[in-house]
Every structure is written in C-alpha cells, then in structure tokens.
Amino acid sequence: MKLKFREPSAEARRAVCRSALYGEKHDPEARIRKVTGHRYARLLNSGNAAILLLAHRLEGPLLVPDQGGWRGFMRIPEITGREVLTVKTDLGLLDPEVLDARLTETGASALLVTSFAGYTAEQPIRELADVCRSHGALLVEDASGSVSDPLERLCNGKISDIIIASTGAPKTVNAGGGGFISTSVPQIVQQDMLLSSLKADPYVRAAVALELEAAERNLTETLRACSYLKENLEGVLHPDKRGINVIIPSSDPRGDVKRLRKVINADGRSIFTPCPSYDRVLENAVAVEVKNLDVGSLTPENLEAMAELISSTMGATRPR
Structure with a gap:
C-alpha cells in the first residue's frame, strides 16, 4: 500500500510559474461566486484572514461550537476585542434547538461553524441558518472542507450568509495557500485598507483558479x-x-x-x-x-x- 499526501496539482504549479514569469492573470473570484452563488467574493491570503476580516466587520458577540470547529474561531476574534461564546454540541454536532436557546440567551450577532464537525460529521447547515435568521444573526460557514458539495447542502450561498474557506494544503481547494470570503452582504467585503492588506498575491490567485476546478x-x-x-x-x-x-x-x-x-x-x-x-x-x-x-x-x-x-x-x- 502506497499513499500519497495531497499536494497542489502539477497544473496549478505551472499556472503559478506562468503568473510569475509572464504576468498571466486569473479571476478566481468569478469561479468562487459561481460555486457559492453569492454576489461577492474576495480572495485573501488565508482562511484565518477571512476570520480576522469578519471580526472587524461584525458587531456583538460571536457564537462558536464548543468543539469540532476551527481553533481560529476562538483565537482570532480576540485580537479585535470581539467576545466569543460557545454553544454546546454533541461531539461537535450542533442541535438547532440548543442553538435557538443560546442565541436567545446571548444575543450573538453571528454563528461561526465548519461544514463538517471535526471534519467527520456534516452539520445541519440549513436548519442552523433558519434558526440564525429567526434571531437576526448571520450564519458564517467555514467551508474549507466542502467547496463544491455535489449535494449543494454545504458551501451554498442560498443557505449561508457568509462562506469562508482556506485554500492551503491539504484542503479541498488545494492551492497551497490563500483563502476566500463569499457573501451577498456588501458591507462585509467593502474595499478599505484592511481588505487590501489581507488580499492574496497573484501567484496564489493562479493556483486557486486551477484548484477550484478539481x-x-x-x-x-x-x-x-x-x-x-x-x-x-x-x-x-x-x-x-x-x-x-x-x-x-x-x-x-x-x-x-x-x-x-x-x-x-x-x-x-x-x-x-x-x-x-x-x-x-x-x-x-x-x-x-x-x-x-x-x-x-x-x-x-x-x-x-x-x-x-x-x-x-x-x-x-x-x-x-
């Protein structure tokens, strides 16, 4: 048995070289919008950069699962002084009724959740989104593991208000670096100095554009x-x-x-x-x-x- 670790494809590496040598340009945001169905998308230097951007853009406390999420959910918002609260799960899986009670208790402005709890169990994203909307809260889905879900239950902009993802290796979009944020809420991606400082370099853009196809x-x-x-x-x-x-x-x-x-x-x-x-x-x-x-x-x-x-x-x- 010989197993191979997931690495960016040869095609993506060649695209990076062409971008560096000849200035070849790519538009991964158009592909991201097509995948998510959102109106806006921005390619950033990492998935963590997307969390940092959200921590600056959103107001009020943020809710995260008590386990099975991404450690950056807990750590990165603290940089901006944003309060982060947890919601109890069943080994990472969220129960919509438990979420409903927790939103009532906390008045949180958003829920940050990964598509797969601990990468091992699909979250009931549609049900969670319905609960969030009933409280006027945003559902932020970290879709690092679920981009291009063939069943369209995950990484779907008709369900999640905001979708973020890492495109570093080894991920579903396996570009070796970068990340993105996708939304139909214009205020989240309004152009300013913060967004400019978090943007991805042109070589990452080339790799992401190719790896989105895979x-x-x-x-x-x-x-x-x-x-x-x-x-x-x-x-x-x-x-x-x-x-x-x-x-x-x-x-x-x-x-x-x-x-x-x-x-x-x-x-x-x-x-x-x-x-x-x-x-x-x-x-x-x-x-x-x-x-x-x-x-x-x-x-x-x-x-x-x-x-x-x-x-x-x-x-x-x-x-x-």
Missing part, C-alpha cells in the same frame, strides 16, 4: 472513502454522517497514533491526529485524516488495507 472530485472521492472506512471500522463517531475524516475512540490516543504512523503514512507524513483537540473532538480518540490524502490513493485496495491495519493496530486500545 474541488468537486477531491470532495466526492474523499466522502466516498470516509463512508467506506466508517462502514468497515468499529465504534467510529457519527457513523451515519458525511465527513472527510474518520474519528475512532481510543483509550491511548497518543500511543495509537505513534503505532499507526509506523504502519500507515503518506510520503512519510502522518495522516493521524490524537484527540482531545478542539478542532476534532474533546474526547480520547484518533482522527484518520483521509482529507490529507491525494484522491488517487483512495483506491478500494488501499482503503481495505487501511481498514485492516487500523483495526489490528487499535484493537487493544479501543474502548469497549
């Missing part, structure tokens, strides 16, 4: 691979939910990760994350980062071998 295949193949692993590994979290990684409870997560790295790696790099981790779940577990693998590696033979090796390696430490 996003749907990256996502579709990763979802398929995770579905197979969830069906063939015992005790996984959120087994019936779409996701781009697989999280398995463990009584010795760091030990399991160390042992797994010896038998499974991608070009010598790890695809395992020990938990507790806010970005995944705050429980003892191991996250199998299928999203980090080149989709060409996600063959039936490789997935079968991965499932067997993970089961045999973690068998003694999996909680009963």
Whole structure:
C-alpha cells in the first residue's frame, strides 16, 4: 500500500510559474461566486484572514461550537476585542434547538461553524441558518472542507450568509495557500485598507483558479472513502454522517497514533491526529485524516488495507 499526501496539482504549479514569469492573470473570484452563488467574493491570503476580516466587520458577540470547529474561531476574534461564546454540541454536532436557546440567551450577532464537525460529521447547515435568521444573526460557514458539495447542502450561498474557506494544503481547494470570503452582504467585503492588506498575491490567485476546478472530485472521492472506512471500522463517531475524516475512540490516543504512523503514512507524513483537540473532538480518540490524502490513493485496495491495519493496530486500545 502506497499513499500519497495531497499536494497542489502539477497544473496549478505551472499556472503559478506562468503568473510569475509572464504576468498571466486569473479571476478566481468569478469561479468562487459561481460555486457559492453569492454576489461577492474576495480572495485573501488565508482562511484565518477571512476570520480576522469578519471580526472587524461584525458587531456583538460571536457564537462558536464548543468543539469540532476551527481553533481560529476562538483565537482570532480576540485580537479585535470581539467576545466569543460557545454553544454546546454533541461531539461537535450542533442541535438547532440548543442553538435557538443560546442565541436567545446571548444575543450573538453571528454563528461561526465548519461544514463538517471535526471534519467527520456534516452539520445541519440549513436548519442552523433558519434558526440564525429567526434571531437576526448571520450564519458564517467555514467551508474549507466542502467547496463544491455535489449535494449543494454545504458551501451554498442560498443557505449561508457568509462562506469562508482556506485554500492551503491539504484542503479541498488545494492551492497551497490563500483563502476566500463569499457573501451577498456588501458591507462585509467593502474595499478599505484592511481588505487590501489581507488580499492574496497573484501567484496564489493562479493556483486557486486551477484548484477550484478539481474541488468537486477531491470532495466526492474523499466522502466516498470516509463512508467506506466508517462502514468497515468499529465504534467510529457519527457513523451515519458525511465527513472527510474518520474519528475512532481510543483509550491511548497518543500511543495509537505513534503505532499507526509506523504502519500507515503518506510520503512519510502522518495522516493521524490524537484527540482531545478542539478542532476534532474533546474526547480520547484518533482522527484518520483521509482529507490529507491525494484522491488517487483512495483506491478500494488501499482503503481495505487501511481498514485492516487500523483495526489490528487499535484493537487493544479501543474502548469497549
């Protein structure tokens, strides 16, 4: 079994070179608007830059999941003095009724949530959006893992007020750097010194424009691979939910990760994350980062071998 770590494509790298050598120009924002359905899109230097921009643009406290989000949700708004509050989840998954009560309690101006809780379970984005709108709050979806969702339930501007994403490696839009923000609310992307300082350089623009074309295949193949692993590994979290990684409870997560790295790696790099981790779940577990693998590696033979090796390696430490 040979696994390859997800890297920007050769076509994207050549586009970067042409941009640097010949000044070739690209318009990734047009493609982003087409994908999200929003009126406006801006390419930025990172997904974190999009969070920083929002922290400056929005007023009032922000709500974030108590786990399964992105650590930047908690840390970046603090730079601007923005208050960040949490809402209780079921291992990262939000319940619309719990969100409704929390918005009533806090009067938060926006909810920041990732498309997939801990990358492993699809959030009920439409239901969450309905709750937010009933309170006059904005739904901000971090779609780093869900750009070009074939089912159009995620990264959909008809549902989410604001969509942000990282396009660094290894992501669904795997450009090696950059990020974007998309919205139909003009005030969010109004041109000023802050937005200018956060913009992406022309080389990132070239890579993002090319990698957007591959996003749907990256996502579709990763979802398929995770579905197979969830069906063939015992005790996984959120087994019936779409996701781009697989999280398995463990009584010795760091030990399991160390042992797994010896038998499974991608070009010598790890695809395992020990938990507790806010970005995944705050429980003892191991996250199998299928999203980090080149989709060409996600063959039936490789997935079968991965499932067997993970089961045999973690068998003694999996909680009963």
